[in-house]
Amino acid sequence: MYPNQPNPTNTNPNPFLVNQEDEIDLKVLLFNYLQYWPIILICMFLGILTAFLFNRFTTPIYKVESTVLIVDDKPTLGSDLFESAGLGLQNKSNIDNEIGILKSFTLAESTISEMELNVSYFREDVFKLRQIYGNTPIYVSLEWNRPQLVGGLFRLEVIDESNYELTVEEDEFSVFNPADPFYKDKLESFSLPKSVYPFGQEISGEFYAFTINQISALPGDIFYFRLVDTPSLALRMKEDLQANPLNKQASILTLSLETPLRRLGENYINTLMEQYLQRELYEKNQASENTIRFIEEQLSGISDSLEFSESQLQEFRSKNRIFNLSEEGSLIFERLSELEKEQSQFELNLKYLETLQTYLDNNQLEDLVAPAIVGVNDPLLTSLVESLSELQSDRVQVSATFNDQTPQMRDINSRIQSTSNALKENVRSAIENSQNTLADVNNRIRMIEQDINTLPATERSLLNYTRQFTINENIYIYLLEKKAEAEITMASNMPKNKILDFAKAGQDPVAPKRSLNLLIGMILGLILPIGFITVKDFMNTKIEDPKELEKSIKVPLISMIGRSNTEDNLPVLNNPRSTVTESFRSLRADMSYLSPNKEKFTVLFTSTISGEGKTFVSINMASVFSLMGKKTILIGLDLRKPKIAEDFNLPNDKGMSTALSSDISWRDVVKSTGHRDLDVILSGPIPPNPAELLLQDKFGKIIEEIKEAYDVVIFDCPPVGLVSETKELFNFADISFYVFRQGYSMKGNTEVLNNLVEKGGVSKIYGILNDVHIDKGYGYGYGYGYGYGYGGNSYGYHEEVQLPWWKRALRRKA
Template sequence: MEKEKLSILNDEFDLGLAILIIRKNLISILFSISIGFCVAFFINRYTTPQYSASSIVKISEKNDVNQMMNFENIYETNLVAELSRLKSKKMLSEALNTLNIDVNYYTKGKFLNTENYHSNPFSISYQLKKREAVKSPIMVNFSNGSAIISKVDVDSGTVLIPVNKWVSIDGLELKINISNRKLNELNNSGKKFLVKIVDKNQLISKYSKGLQVNIENTRANTIKISYTGNHPKKCADIVNSLSSLFLISNISKKKESANQMIKFTNDQILKINQKLEYYQKLLQPYKEIQENNSEYGTDYGKLALDLAAKDQIEKTKTESTLNDFRNFYSAISNKINHEELYSILLLNSKNQYISTTSSRLRNLLSEKRSLSFRITEESYQVKEIDFQINLEIQDLLEVTKNIILDLQENLQLIDERLQSYRLAKKSQELNFDHNTDYLHLQRMYDINSEYYSRLLTKKAEYEMVKAGFVSDNEIIEPAKANISPISPQKKSNYLIFLGIGLTIGLLIIVIKYLLHNTVSSTSDVAKHTNNIPVLGMIPSYKDVIPVSQLIVDKNPKSLMSEAFRSIRSNMQFISQSEGSKILTVTSTISGEGKTFVAINLGGIIAFSEKKVIILDLDMRKPKTHIGFNVQNTIGMSTLLIGKSSLEECIQKSHLENLHFITAGPIPPNPAELIISNKMTDVINELKKLYDVIVIDTPPVGIVTDAFPIISKVDYPVYIVRAHFSKKVFLKNIQMLRDKKKIKNLSVILNGAGGDKKYGGYKKYGYGYGYGYGYGYGYGGSHGYYEEKPQKEKKVLRKIFSKK
């Protein structure tokens, strides 16, 4: 038969095993769930709450005045551009300046600090001298009418300062403003406050982190402004301030654009108006001639000579006046003393253009002259008068300069008229319809006049647009203070971490299930040994047994004793021949209960009036002498080497029919002793004396000493310990039967009372493989009891019990 390969992982689903592992690890599941609950609790309790507020602004491109006038929209808006403007640091800075949140106040707590936005019992005014002075928060508390302040994270000690007065501390001028009522409440109250002063340069950086500006709906042209922070009212105020400022800035931007256009139009109107005046003056002689044609007829020459004579006289007067002002300007612009200045002003005192300014300056010079007799030149009064004199000189120079420019412009106009008169004189008969100079001047005047009218119309349109401009945008949903934090989400955190805890607990169950490779029940034995008979199952003993010892005699009606009786009964179905029987007890490794089963199985057989002897052939690690509490000075090792006789080695137990031979001193060659002829002689001799010979052999998974003995006995018994023996050990049993040709090989499942619903007595009978239906139940109704009455367990202990 092909050898089945056992996987390291438990790759087959067994509902009973799964239930058993879950029951055994309920504490692990509940512990992991508790850890998840505790983590969620601490996160919810000691995480600073975060709040969010949002506002929706609608961006509109509609302008009622433009539509009414059928006027092109010169203030076209762009959604992306408005979005960028809202995100700009300049806009945020202006919004924060309106809120005055550069000083933040907190109530000091054990674990969390609570922000007192617009609710702090005091306020702080400050002037920053050193930027480093506000790097650390300030701790403030009140005692005996004064404030005690200290810097957090800086070992600078505490400072006692008066309230409502300016004080200087480490490059910071500050004043704590507090009312008397609030001061009395906080005096010696033990309350501590944290004050964080944020440098204006860092203010934008701090608050820009929580700001989000996104397009809410492209088709509706809406933008959503949201802010996340530690205080709900502050979040709402920041968003509303930014939204309102956006509307105001939108109006200002539009009006600024309109003002620029109106200013440009006004500048053009002024320039065109100057041109019109220029051409009007050039056309004036022609108009005068036309007006006088009806009175003087066609005598244009005489009229031109008369007009030219008048303009020549005016030109002479203007040139004389211009020369006087030039001389005056040249005189006072030079650095002359005040006496010479006073003389020049006195000579020009009758000049009507500068009489007012000249009079003030003369008065100042006279006042200085009178002071100079009483006080020195370095006195404050003299310096004050000198300053005023210099200002008046500058004003006089500016006035004189403007007068000179006006006179020069008048001379230019007179020259232009005289030129026209000369033309009129040369053409005695002036024909206005064919005179090119006149036609050119008249055409330029008409063009500029039409342009002037159009500019006036445009200016009126821009003014109407500006007057009707309210705002293209609208706040359709202002921000409100939301008292429900967005984080931590308490319910979600509990669900998440409880789920994580449950998942970890279940993952532990799954891992333990996959890694569960020990024998759990007789079904595992049958499955992996190709139905090798199970002689019986031995339940776990309730008390701790320090060493393998005889216990079936302590309470013959106990569950343990009944288990061994069942095995004794089942042995009758293996061999029915007459005569002495040999029974070997072996296992794969040490610790599976081999010696315990050998001692107690021998004891239970002895109860049936049969003489039984137990031989300890596990000479490498002997235990039988410990179970019977005797010395191990002589035994099988000394017997097989001929050092001791059989009679010397046989020892009696407290049971009448139960004898035993210990292993004796550990020999160097136990395997050779077991296969020796002397061993055969000893067995034959013991058959004459005893009905049953029980041999405790070495574990076959470690050494091969037991193979020769096992192959020759009547009852070869293999011990498998539930929840201890690996499933791979079962292959040794199959190997003994199939390869070593061990006949009548059977299995005893030790420690099988761990779970009655899985692999226990309710599922498998002791006569597994032989059809022996063990019909006795264990409980009060059938007359079988435990050796010690057990105290009633609490419900939780029953749930968490591993057995």
């Protein structure tokens, strides 16, 4: 068995062979990509260049950050009793609720209104418009209480210090209607009635009205501006703002915003935090304002009574000339004054409880007054009122983010209802207790009034007038004290939450990520061409890999012939030290194993279609046998498309077709190639019936005579896939070779060879892969007579005539 023929009984005991095959696969894959290295380098350069241009012309985005400390309220007096009632209230300063407030639409809307961000200004930059903020050379003022155009882009060019030209740059306007702020009507087309306007003059129409004022613009300056309604801008800023806890244990929130305008981002977050604290302070002051309003309502009634009782007392004293009570009357008055002071206090408390009950029945939870401020010192009642106020505040906060159907709102509403029911029951019980206590005080007063009847009539009258005045005075002074306390409390109120760090933008942009983009550009520049090459190879229907060819054919792949780097089709004769010549020598050596113990033999070369290099292989195999001193003849049997004459510069005036179609002897058509021991019989003039000529008995007799006269006979046959007579010619050959060409032969051509073996009964036929490209990495390590490590002039065994690199890149052997 010849060395390269597969042995089915070989179990391959050497474990390194598998690893060797894996290495060969990786080498082939690597060489397959490396042959396209200029394209890959160009794509990588373009990827990096694209990333560089993207970094250069993309607007940088900066991150603005600030921190807010969320302080939890301390437990109120009686909260332990309240919790024991099973209501399970949660603390108001819940981190999630505070995040909801900071990211609420209402807070964003108030912030935008405070900053007046409804007009965006732009200037021209390279390939794009650049937004400007602060110290703008022009100022656009407008009122949002009427319909306004929003969304489109205006272009303003300053003509001189007093006039400007205004045009529409982007006609994508919608009409904002303050009566329905969340739904805007698309405007199909819009144009201004004229283009030149003076600064300071209002520009108005059916759906717009605004005034452009000159600040510091110079003639020739060009600006762009866009009008944006507050609801749309608030929705966008609400989504852009990020609020996250610093960590799970801390009650510190980090507010961040990514924006191309660092100063705008800083001002927005700072204003947002100020609005957040003002909102919290407003909620705190609500209780004090409700208390002051309640006390003022009571004062408005008691002041008239005090003034009337004072005038009556003065008039009585003047008329009766009595100013002081007797000792007995003074004692009765002191006792009576104490009781009446208690009576007025209980009456005020009862009036507060009745007012509180009215608020609860009418669901006026925002008007609740703290009991302690008006003198009600019931711990449970105080805790219930404060908790209900806090829950109401929570509902207002959460409603800015969630609707009534969300679990958060349903939970708060449920707790408000539970707390309200508990408070109603407590108020009803407190009213009953106050009424009973007040009735007891009234009974004690009536008992003392009986002692008054023992006094003289004048003193009794003086005591009554003094009593009435003292009662009103005490109530009036008490209410004034409570009002002052409430005003002091409101003045001393401070937001419990604090700003730790005001907004500050980072010095380096967070986007675009320059290094990452360059890396991505380089990777894409590498992946895209490799992916394209991989897909191209996957979709390739041509034979490329010798191992794949070896697996596809039913006969041994006996040799690989490399691509010649010269344009000469006779490298064996003209360049005997080339690697291609060595591959033919190797194939010649293998034939001693394929046809052992034969001094003379006939070799046939064919292929599936024309262009696969069978003539090239036939000529050079004939040449390599002649060089070793064997008398060799090359016979051109491709009568339809002769080529051998061109390679030897011989006229194709006579040949095998001449000998078969006339009485001329085959010896008369033999031509000398000019090389020792190498003759050739050309195909001759193209006959009208080439198949019939080759199938006649005369052809067999000629071949027998030629075999007697020559040591080696080489048949250059027509392609077996195109003509039928080649199948008959296999009978005249001792060894047959089926030539494939790398990068040219179709993968389906292997079935033609397999059919010849399985169905045609052709034996002793072997495969040859021609035109193997060294730049694709195929050929090394296969042991097929090509690629023994002698190439490339590295060791001096062979020499190659190198073509210029551009010719080698474009050339494909015919």
